[in-house]
Amino acid sequence: MSLIEQLNSILNELQGVWTETALMLGAIVTLLVGLIKRLDKLVIVVYLLSIVVSIALNYNNTLSGSILSGSLALSSLSSSFGFIFLIIGGLLPLFGRAKQHRTEFFFFILAMLVGSLFIMKANNLLIIYLAIELVSFCSYILTNFTFKEKSFEAGIKYLLFGAICSATMLFGLGMIYGATGTIQIRGWNEVLFSGLFAQVGFVLFLVGIFFKISLAPAHLWVPATYQEAPADAAAFMSIVPKLAALVLLQRLFNTEIFSDDHWVLRLVFALGMLTIIAGTLGAFKQRNARRMIGFGAIAHSGFLLPFALLQTTTSSDAFWYYSLIYGIMNFAAFFMLDRYEKTGIYEVADYNKSHKETWIGVVFSLILVSLVGLPPLAGFTAKFFLFSTLWESGLMMYLVVALLATVGSLFFYFRIPKSIFLSAPVDDRSINFNFSTKILATLFCIVLLLLFFVPQMVMEAQQLLNNVHE
Amino acid sequence: MQNILTYIFILPLIVALMMLFIPAERWGIFRRLSLATVGIQLVLAVLLMINFDSSLIPENWEGAFQFVEKVDWISMSFGSMGSISIQYFIGVDGISLPLVVLSSFVLLIGVISSWNIQEKAKGYHILYLILSSSIVGCFIALDFFLFYLCFEFMLLPMFFLIGIWGGKRRSYASIKFFLYTLLGSLFILVVMIALYLSVMDGEVHTFSMVKMLDGAYASNTVLDPGSPQLIFGYSARVLAFLFLIIGFGIKLPAVPVHTWLPDAHVEAPTPISVVLAGLLLKVGAYGLLRIAYGIFPDVAVEFSGLVAILGVISILYGGMNALAQRDLKRMVAYSSVSHMGFVLVGLASLTAVGFSGALFHMISHGLISPALFLIAGVIYDRTGNRAMENFSGLAEKMPVYTFFMAVCFFAGLGLPGLSGFVGELMVLIGAFGSDQFSMWIGILATLGIAISAAYFLWTIQRMFYGKYFVREAAWEQNMLDLNAREKLMLIPLALLIIALGVYPRWILDFSDETIRFFTQQFSLIQP
Numbered sequence: 001m002s003l004i005e006q007l008n009s010i011l012n013e014l015q016g017v018w019t020e021t022a023l024m025l026g027a028i029v030t031l032l033v034g035l036i037k038r039l040d041k042l043v044i045v046v047y048l049l050s051i052v053v054s055i056a057l058n059y060n061n062t063l064s065g066s067i068l069s070g071s072l073a074l075s076s077l078s079s080s081f082g083f084i085f086l087i088i089g090g091l092l093p094l095f096g097r098a099k100q101h102r103t104e105f106f107f108f109i110l111a112m113l114v115g116s117l118f119i120m121k122a123n124n125l126l127i128i129y130l131a132i133e134l135v136s137f138c139s140y141i142l143t144n145f146t147f148k149e150k151s152f153e154a155g156i157k158y159l160l161f162g163a164i165c166s167a168t169m170l171f172g173l174g175m176i177y178g179a180t181g182t183i184q185i186r187g188w189n190e191v192l193f194s195g196l197f198a199q200v201g202f203v204l205f206l207v208g209i210f211f212k213i214s215l216a217p218a219h220l221w222v223p224a225t226y227q228e229a230p231a232d233a234a235a236f237m238s239i240v241p242k243l244a245a246l247v248l249l250q251r252l253f254n255t256e257i258f259s260d261d262h263w264v265l266r267l268v269f270a271l272g273m274l275t276i277i278a279g280t281l282g283a284f285k286q287r288n289a290r291r292m293i294g295f296g297a298i299a300h301s302g303f304l305l306p307f308a309l310l311q312t313t314t315s316s317d318a319f320w321y322y323s324l325i326y327g328i329m330n331f332a333a334f335f336m337l338d339r340y341e342k343t344g345i346y347e348v349a350d351y352n353k354s355h356k357e358t359w360i361g362v363v364f365s366l367i368l369v370s371l372v373g374l375p376p377l378a379g380f381t382a383k384f385f386l387f388s389t390l391w392e393s394g395l396m397m398y399l400v401v402a403l404l405a406t407v408g409s410l411f412f413y414f415r416i417p418k419s420i421f422l423s424a425p426v427d428d429r430s431i432n433f434n435f436s437t438k439i440l441a442t443l444f445c446i447v448l449l450l451l452f453f454v455p456q457m458v459m460e461a462q463q464l465l466n467n468v469h470e
Numbered sequence: 471m472q473n474i475l476t477y478i479f480i481l482p483l484i485v486a487l488m489m490l491f492i493p494a495e496r497w498g499i500f501r502r503l504s505l506a507t508v509g510i511q512l513v514l515a516v517l518l519m520i521n522f523d524s525s526l527i528p529e530n531w532e533g534a535f536q537f538v539e540k541v542d543w544i545s546m547s548f549g550s551m552g553s554i555s556i557q558y559f560i561g562v563d564g565i566s567l568p569l570v571v572l573s574s575f576v577l578l579i580g581v582i583s584s585w586n587i588q589e590k591a592k593g594y595h596i597l598y599l600i601l602s603s604s605i606v607g608c609f610i611a612l613d614f615f616l617f618y619l620c621f622e623f624m625l626l627p628m629f630f631l632i633g634i635w636g637g638k639r640r641s642y643a644s645i646k647f648f649l650y651t652l653l654g655s656l657f658i659l660v661v662m663i664a665l666y667l668s669v670m671d672g673e674v675h676t677f678s679m680v681k682m683l684d685g686a687y688a689s690n691t692v693l694d695p696g697s698p699q700l701i702f703g704y705s706a707r708v709l710a711f712l713f714l715i716i717g718f719g720i721k722l723p724a725v726p727v728h729t730w731l732p733d734a735h736v737e738a739p740t741p742i743s744v745v746l747a748g749l750l751l752k753v754g755a756y757g758l759l760r761i762a763y764g765i766f767p768d769v770a771v772e773f774s775g776l777v778a779i780l781g782v783i784s785i786l787y788g789g790m791n792a793l794a795q796r797d798l799k800r801m802v803a804y805s806s807v808s809h810m811g812f813v814l815v816g817l818a819s820l821t822a823v824g825f826s827g828a829l830f831h832m833i834s835h836g837l838i839s840p841a842l843f844l845i846a847g848v849i850y851d852r853t854g855n856r857a858m859e860n861f862s863g864l865a866e867k868m869p870v871y872t873f874f875m876a877v878c879f880f881a882g883l884g885l886p887g888l889s890g891f892v893g894e895l896m897v898l899i900g901a902f903g904s905d906q907f908s909m910w911i912g913i914l915a916t917l918g919i920a921i922s923a924a925y926f927l928w929t930i931q932r933m934f935y936g937k938y939f940v941r942e943a944a945w946e947q948n949m950l951d952l953n954a955r956e957k958l959m960l961i962p963l964a965l966l967i968i969a970l971g972v973y974p975r976w977i978l979d980f981s982d983e984t985i986r987f988f989t990q991q992f993s994l995i996q997p
Binding site for chain 2: 314316318374375376380385387388389396403406407417421423456459
């Protein structure tokens, strides 16, 4: 191949990273615009503009497979999940962030989006590492963005925990390289990973990914971080990096380096069950509402994990549905928590102060019902697909754990409606929600209801948005 | 007439939606709307009954249902399951028709009983209408997904109805109710998924219960009777049947998973107790009958001994507990546990008469238990207290009340001439005539009737006979006889209890052919 041809193919393959490029440029412009005092109203405009442009670029991308000499791998999965991330990012301004440090906040969110997109697409161990670190560093900083002592503490804990995980991961990467002699994932095969050395290296490498998915025992940072970080950052962190890491995991196991009953796979499934149990049991005794929902999000990581490990078509369809619904539900839940916190309600027990705001209470309850997974909300369909996938693949133990955890999750999620409606009411005149909150909350609820009654819309959306076909 | 079932099902939902837009201050309007809605529902149900062709002799389940409506609802391609197709598929046969009519009737009584609820009336009536829609939905659904949707969707309104308008420990009782039933329904969900993956309608997997009843299994699927697949070392069909027994057993409720019931009943407001005892327990029984026994007749034959033993334990243990209660409402709640045990025994007998008895007992208990809870509610409304030792000699002061109490109590203990007798008798005939289990089941069940006589008669003696006495002087002025509204509820109930006791064929004629066909399935399997 001549040099010109090579250059041309590289130029052609660059369209696979245009989305990220646009986001990075957007991040820089956001920062610059924010520097000029007179223009700081434009920050949100620039932010949204870069998201919209990235969505368009993501839509236009038709490349698939390995690009840029194997450093990235594009798939229909990474393309369609890109839409979830970008849309979640685009919805973040709904939280109504105050002026102070807004520029920096949106800069870091854009940087995290770039990192998350690269996590999904990276096909090279070093790029995986860099992308995960990019996301992590932004998360550490964003955790501290309320500038209170508590959130500083949470940020430091998060940083220390993350540093250990990342060091372990780097060590694992070294072992894999030592054993296989390649840092390209596309070069992997069963033979390279037949030795124990490579397998242990792989497990250590997984630690870093599990840290992002918040899989037990690497979930310990989650409750404090979700509780102390600003609500919009917590909403973003609980959805985007988690799903990105799951997509990466899906691709790693798609290489079929391990057979179905290999100990590595068994270990990961066991950790998934452990995550579900830890998240559910942990949530029982929590007093802080956000912390409780945070534990619920840990349990959801455990529910999402099988989709990344099972390589059936059912699993990949269910993965898409569950992830999208999880994104909507969790975003809505954090949005509601934020609104309640703005009126001074932080503890579950304090929700009885808001009993006069019946409509908001009903809507929040419905969102929580969806998180539990009861009909007629989309959360049920998601759980239904999960159970179907588990049943079809014969993972009976996992199914039993997931079923019992669903019952358990009802117990803790329903402490909030219980507090709003069932406990002795306390009158607090200062608590009221503005009209836009009610409208937004209702919209979230309608979307969740709608996607229960017409779930095919979710699947059609994937077909429609996706220009990447394998 | 064509879409009559849809109207019965949808009407309350539409009215509930309308209620959202009526300001909460005008609380009086909600009860009228509820009454009108449920009234229309009852009229439609009666029309349904009149137009039902009870002489239809089914050849397969496909032909057993009338007023069938079928519309595609969800159809999407999903992984290796091919395309998921969920239908809005409803219809009634001789088993579900009486239950639909019973539902609308009991729901009407419930609205009258909640006439005086002023506090948060808007929320109450919206939840009540959603509840009524989902109860009826359970009885008419022929698509398992739709059934499950309605089955689950009963929980939410019920949780709030008990939790907001209930008694002192309402929060505890409502969450206990919710957790128990959710656990049960998840068992059912697993079976639903397994059935879906096994049953085919032509080339596509289907949720259609009719296909499941007719056993349209694709070969070599998990639940295919010929399939050798094992799960945890057991045949999948056996596991599925046991899961259904657990799931619907919680709803029924059968001992030992009955403990949510007394708490829920005691804390629930009277109208909700009426609906809970009259209808929600019947949904559990209906699920057992239609799904566990209908779809898994081969396993049911194997396990009828177990089910019968569960039934007998429920009868005896529930009865003993009722005997020990000092709270009138709790006593009635335990008597429900005891009575639902008869349904289990009737089903386990696998005979036509036992099945008819179980169905008839469901209907009759659906009339008697609401009446009993209304009776308990009368005392509670007047004094705020239900402890039996606080009252005595009420017959002297409240003769009309005592009369209705006597009708309901005697119906409950199975006095000939009242509806309770017919159901119990048929179940016992079925049990003694069945070759599924030994005579002892029948003998012990009969003993249960003696226990029920003991607790009902003892209560009458303690509360209504003897010298007039109430514990606190302040209650004295409230001890008036029944008012017009209470009579309005108790008279129709009492009339129906007597009518069904005297002329049971009124119900049995509807279900005869369906049940005959149903029980044929078992004789086909047995050698």
